Amino acid sequence: MLRIGAFASLNKVSVKTLRYYDEVGLLKPAHIDEQTGYRYYSASQLPLLHRILMLRDFGFTLQQIGTLVAGEQADRIIVAMLEQRAREIEEAIRAEQDQLSRIRALTHGIRSGFARTAGALEVLVKEVPALRVLSLRDTLPDYDQQGRLWEELIGYVQLHGVPVGAAIALYGEAEGGDGGDPSASGVAIEVALPLAPEDPVPPDGGGGRIRVRTLAAVREMACVIQRGGQAEMTQAYAALQDWMERGGRVPSGPGREVHHVGFKDTLDVSEHVTEIQIPISVREVPADATERSH
Amino acid sequence: MLRIGAFASLNKVSVKTLRYYDEVGLLKPAHIDEQTGYRYYSASQLPLLHRILMLRDFGFTLQQIGTLVAGEQADRIIVAMLEQRAREIEEAIRAEQDQLSRIRALTHGIRSGFARTAGALEVLVKEVPALRVLSLRDTLPDYDQQGRLWEELIGYVQLHGVPVGAAIALYGEAEGGDGGDPSASGVAIEVALPLAPEDPVPPDGGGGRIRVRTLAAVREMACVIQRGGQAEMTQAYAALQDWMERGGRVPSGPGREVHHVGFKDTLDVSEHVTEIQIPISVREVPADATERSH
DNA sequence: TGTTGACTCTCCTCCGACGGGAGGGATTAT
DNA sequence: ATAATCCCTCCCGTCGGAGGAGAGTCAACA
The missing domain is CATH 1.10.1660.10 (Multidrug-efflux Transporter Regulator; Chain: A; Domain 2)
Structure with a gap:
């Protein structure tokens, strides 16, 4: 004893x-x-x-x-438990390797000078839920013309007075929608305002140009939040682009700009807070891509 | 707001x-x-x-x-913190891969039948501290003859009545000692009894055959604890051998048998509890081994 | 104006696997 | 007898919140 x-x-x-x-x-x-x-x-x-x-x-x-x-029957289940535990550890290792690649992408971004000026310190991958919006889509000669779309949409909502929340702009190919004319020269732009989930649908407006639709939920969204105006935004895009390349990510859908603080809040551009959101997926090997294109 | x-x-x-x-x-x-x-x-x-x-x-x-x-100076330290964190994650990944390899070694051991009968479920890597012992070393024709050494050592301690603790047997080449004759045919066996750290050294005994020495601390000791007698021990050795090969480990010193419950406690062999300890190191690449042999 | 129903507050306990320490009894050696 | 060591129980702290109780607040609707 x-x-x-x-x-x-x-x-x-x-x-x-x-x-x-x-x-x-x-x-x-x-x-x-x-x-x-x-x-x-x-x-x-x-x-x-x-x-x-x-x-x-x-x-x-x-x-x-x-x-x-x-x-008593521990012997029977121990092998199963061991294998289960092995899978858990493999999963943890994968997650940590992912963490590591994100950290390395950021350190590189800082070293190459993107970071402090362009807000690359705030690249964050998160999940965003589906969102019901009132939306207006068109193809314009360039990005700077989107003010016209905003005026049209806001004029409409002030007439009916429903939505609340941050203004969202979507760029690039339509996300399941049919608005705009892809063959026209220029860029496809969609401007949107969030709607409460159970709000009644307002009457058709703007000659059918304004519609209610639901932005798809995105499981992995790379986000940068940026203060300031257009110059800062351009840098933020560059940093985000660099970050994606370095981490082996590619965009998997149209990018969004969420204007948390925008012109409707203040005219002082340096006070603006804008979030750039780009849905991402891990870059696939060519074989996989080929499979898909057929 | x-x-x-x-x-x-x-x-x-x-x-x-x-x-x-x-x-x-x-x-x-x-x-x-x-x-x-x-x-x-x-x-x-x-x-x-x-x-x-x-x-x-x-x-x-x-x-x-x-x-x-x-x-205020967060910018200056953030890169250092990120690199530090990256090193931590790398270390964690290494540790988990190690865990994984130990688990796989065990599941294989169970599947191939070593486990339940041979106690492979209890292979544990631990650190053991240095230990001061009273020891008697000799080269005998085979392992079964070690009873003679035990009688000689125990007879001596009963005369002086000092040591306590589990009896330990060491097999293989001397561990920094000079006892025994390596050129003689047979096996080198050392039997030892722990001594309290500050116990006075008993007088020289047994014609100089019995000495006080310190077993080196071992940082990584692979251990199996086994109940039973010689048949079980043989299987335990086989399981431990298999475990080491599978995990890429090689012995890095003489093995020990620690008799937690042995003949001095009970004559019923099925009650015996013996711990097999083998110092291990990760198998080295040949280049490293060459370096050492020169 | 009252009444929902959704939102928010503080405060409390709980999670895992122990470590640290206070305050007090037990054992052993001098 | 005394000192040193060992052991006991009990309580608090860890980390990053989650869950819930009980009470107060806000916006909308009848």
Whole structure:
């Protein structure tokens, strides 16, 4: 019979740990003195402790270890548990490698000078939910003309007075919609205002140009938030582009600009806060791309 | 000014999280209503929140994030922190790959039948400290003859009545010692009994055959604990051998057998508890081995 | 004007696997 | 007898929030 300190030193565990394992019922001492409360362990408990420590080393929780060492049919499930745990570790390794690549992309961005001026410090991958919006789409000669679209849309909502929330602009090919004329020269631009999910649909307006639709949810959206006007935005786009290339990501849909603080809030451009959102996916190998294009 | 719920939904964080960040001083609301206690956030705080979430996503603690977003000279240290964090993640990945290889070694051991009978479920890598022992070394024709050494050593200690603790046998080449004759046919065996660190050295005994020495500490010791007698031990050795090969480990010193419960405690062999300890190192590439052999 | 219903507040407990320490009894060696 | 060591129980802290209780606030609707 060994006292707790001697038993602990045999396997380089702490006395606290043994007391805790007693408390949670994982490893009860062979005997406890009723007068003094002293715990006495037997050397024949060493194999059990050994097994517990090994499973702990594998990363199992003490609860899992409890089922693995106590159950009568533990032998039957231990292989399954080990394989499950192996999959978990593989998943964790993948996640950490991903983390690492994001960190490296950022450090490179800072070194090459994109970062502090262009807000690359705030590239964040997040999920965005679907969003019901009132939208107006058109193809214009260049980006700077979108003010006309905004005036048209805002004029319409002021007539009916419904929406709230940040203004959103979408650029590039239509996202499941049919507005605009892709064959026309110029750029496709869609301006949108969020609608509450259960708001009644306002009457058809603007000669059918203004529609209610739902922006698709995006599972992985690369986002940069930027203060300031057009010059800063251009830099932010450059930084985001660099970030995507460096991390092996490609855009998987039309980009968005969310104007959290925009002209409707203040005319001072330096106060504006704009979020650039680009849906991304991991770059696929050519073989995969070929599969798709056929 | 946004209420907490609106601000939270902009970035898919929970209200609880924002309240917690307020509490720890990481992100204070732009305004708090003194009457009601309501927190109001400004859209211009979005870049800060964004940065915080990105750093959280990188795995920094909130405390680290606090220094990175609050400090005046945060720009100067952020690159260093990122590189430090990258090293930490690399280290974590290495550790997890190691875990994975140990798990795979064990699942293979179970599948190939070593495990349940041979105690392979208890292979554990641990550190063992240096140990002062009273030791007797000799070269004998085979392992079964070691009983003679034990009798000689135990007879000696009963005369002087000092040591306590588990009996230890060491097999193979001398570990810094000079006992035995390596050129003789047979196997080198050392039997030892632990001595308290400050025990006085007993007088020279057994015609100089019994010495006091210190077993070296071992940083990585592969251990199996086994109940039973010689048949079980042989299987345990086989399992341990298989485990080492599978995990790319090679022995880096003489193996030990620690008799936690042995003949001195009970004659019933099935009650015996023996720990096999083999110092290991990761298998080296030939280049490294060549370096050493010169 | 009252009444919902959604939102928000503070305060409390809980999670895992122990570590640190206070305050007090037990054992062992001098 | 005394000192040193060991052991006990009990309580608090870790990290980043989640969950819930009980109460107050806000906006819209009848």
